[in-house]
Amino acid sequence: METQRQKKIAGVIQKDLAEILQRAATDGGLHGTLISVSKVYVTTDLSIAKVYVSIFPTKKADELLEGIRSNQPLIKHQLAQLTKHQLRRMPELSFFLDDSLDYIENIDKSLKGDENPIANPDLLPRRKKS
Secondary structure, eight states, X not given: OOOHHHHHHHHHHHHHHHHHHHHHHHHTTOTTOEEEEEEEEEOTTSOEEEEEEEEESGGGHHHHHHHHHHTHHHHXXXXXXXXXXXXXXXXXXXXXXXXXXXXXXXXXXXHHSSOOTXXXXXXXXXXXXX
């Protein structure tokens, strides 16, 4: 369970990191690309922050995530400059791709498609694992 301090630090990191990444994307010529920070988890000792990034359109997501990971020291420095009056120590940043939007989209496609178990209950026995 996260403490109030962890939640507060995660919120500060999430807000400032979203600004940094979106500004870097527009300055880098990636107009029409939306980069958002969906969730940040900070460890109890406040030394590591897991950052979940959502990128739209998703076809460029892996390439952009690799770019973010390769520029991690620069991003950490910019974040430290923004939060220097709020945090004593900047946690190490680990970036992960948030694929929850793809997951939701796949569920919607399944429900709208031919294999909708709600509309066609005959599919249910076929879907059960043995």
